Amino acid sequence: MRKRVALISLGCAKNLVNSEQMLYLLSEAGYEITDTPEGADAVVVNTCGFIEAAKNEAIETILELGAAKAAGTVGNIIVAGCFAQRYKSEILDELPEIDAVVGTGSYGEIVSAVETARSGRRGALFGEPGGSGETGRLLSSPGRPWAYIKIAEGCDNRCAFCVIPELRGGFRSRTVENIAAEARALCGAGVSELILVAQDTARYGLDIYGRRRLPELLAELSEIEALKWIRLHYLYPDEVDDALIDAMARGGKVLRYLDIPIQHINDGILKRMNRRGTGADIRALIKKARARLPGVVIRTSLIAGLPGEGDAEFEELCDFLRESRLERAGVFTYSPEEGTPAALMERPDGATARRRAELIEDIQSRIMDEYNAGRVGERCSVLVEGARDGRYYGRSYAESPEIDGRVLVEGEGLSVGCFADVAVTGAVGGDVTARVVCP
Numbered sequence: 001m002r003k004r005v006a007l008i009s010l011g012c013a014k015n016l017v018n019s020e021q022m023l024y025l026l027s028e029a030g031y032e033i034t035d036t037p038e039g040a041d042a043v044v045v046n047t048c049g050f051i052e053a054a055k056n057e058a059i060e061t062i063l064e065l066g067a068a069k070a071a072g073t074v075g076n077i078i079v080a081g082c083f084a085q086r087y088k089s090e091i092l093d094e095l096p097e098i099d100a101v102v103g104t105g106s107y108g109e110i111v112s113a114v115e116t117a118r119s120g121r122r123g124a125l126f127g128e129p130g131g132s133g134e135t136g137r138l139l140s141s142p143g144r145p146w147a148y149i150k151i152a153e154g155c156d157n158r159c160a161f162c163v164i165p166e167l168r169g170g171f172r173s174r175t176v177e178n179i180a181a182e183a184r185a186l187c188g189a190g191v192s193e194l195i196l197v198a199q200d201t202a203r204y205g206l207d208i209y210g211r212r213r214l215p216e217l218l219a220e221l222s223e224i225e226a227l228k229w230i231r232l233h234y235l236y237p238d239e240v241d242d243a244l245i246d247a248m249a250r251g252g253k254v255l256r257y258l259d260i261p262i263q264h265i266n267d268g269i270l271k272r273m274n275r276r277g278t279g280a281d282i283r284a285l286i287k288k289a290r291a292r293l294p295g296v297v298i299r300t301s302l303i304a305g306l307p308g309e310g311d312a313e314f315e316e317l318c319d320f321l322r323e324s325r326l327e328r329a330g331v332f333t334y335s336p337e338e339g340t341p342a343a344l345m346e347r348p349d350g351a352t353a354r355r356r357a358e359l360i361e362d363i364q365s366r367i368m369d370e371y372n373a374g375r376v377g378e379r380c381s382v383l384v385e386g387a388r389d390g391r392y393y394g395r396s397y398a399e400s401p402e403i404d405g406r407v408l409v410e411g412e413g414l415s416v417g418c419f420a421d422v423a424v425t426g427a428v429g430g431d432v433t434a435r436v437v438c439p
């Protein structure tokens with residue numbers, strides 16, 4: 001009988017790509033992939049170690065699985081990813097329920113890690129952080145019409161609050177050919193939207209070609225007939241240049257969705273955090289994007305409570321949000337991470353940082369509700385992802401999966417993976433409602 005393996009993917013989109021690569025390798029090695037840990041011979045947890053909340057989630061997941069293992073409902077526990085990498089010297093001692101660990105440089109060895117664990121030995125595999133993800137993929141949700149595709153690994157920036165470069169190594173682009181081959185395979189399997197991710201997506205190509213080549217990569221991917229939408233995430237603001245805006249303005253398959261994680265708007269904080277550019281540069285980019293790309297949806301991520309954030313700096317951030325009315329924004333509470341320069345700097349206390357994050361969420365959720373309400377009457381194309389409670393759900397260009405809302409569609413005869421022309425009829429709880437219209 002085939003051995004059964006389950007995988008729990010925590011953290012970000014980039015981690016999900018590594019999870020799907022491990023699923024592919026395990027399935028090629030003959031393992032049956034199951035949806036739930038219960039009854040699995042082995043469970044792989046692909047962890048995130050970016051901030052305190054992510055670390056706590058990883059530990060809680062491991063402890064829950066440990067209890068299930070003690071009760072005999074799951075087999076071996078294998079922990080992979082950033083949390084494992086970050087605590088590589090102590091993780092096996094501190095968490096005895098773990099049978100094997102796999103660092104960010106050893107995803108490709110997941111089969112041997114599972115086999116080591118199954119043989120009753122405890123083991124750790126820590127290659128050099130990296131690996132640019134050049135294996136096949138098995139989508140974690142079969143039939144899903146979209147996929148993330150990782151175009152580079154690691155990061156060469158040194159934002160003062162961030163441990164990612166230490167966990168994932170320096171920036172390494174994949175070749176255009178390699179990415180295009182993976183994209184074709186995914187589209188051949190029914191994917192019609194690809195979401196390009198990396199730690200620093202707009203830098204793509206600089207390391208291996210000597211210049212940025214994201215616009216050329218977009219042109220190459222646009223040639224794939226079955227591919228209908230290309231969405232970009234994680235564009236460092238100062239790298240969004242005219243060539244990239246031109247590529248979005250051409251009106252082809254590249255969606256007018258601009259994800260620029262800015263983290264803060266105050267010049268002093270940006271400088272202290274070793275971010276390139278100023279608040280004025282960020283405002284100018286937003287203005288330019290809106291002028292050149294009518295209808296563009298701009299997303300950002302922010303950190304509340306960074307070192308140097310007094311009341312005035314926080315107010316500046318709130319004012320910026322109220323004025324710029326970004327369509328999408330996510331906020332993290334600053335978490336001082338050991339080994340980072342920012343952890344040694346003076347900062348607001350934890351309660352203040354959390355309260356500020358909540359205030360930002362309040363401001364932003366009002367802006368997003370107003371944005372959604374303002375879309376009533378808009379006509380757009382929706383990629384259908386499923387049906388529930390008598391209506392379909394999916395996403396337009398304005399919603400990225402897992403982080404934005406959905407479009408809830410009244411209509412008949414639609415199927416998962418098809419595109420429907422709709423008119424927006426209302427806004428409800430972060431989603432919009434719509435009805436099918438004739439094209």
Ligand code: SF4
Binds near residue numbers: 199
């Ligand atoms: S750009 Fe900055 S925040 Fe993003 S992964 Fe690199 S170092 Fe971390």
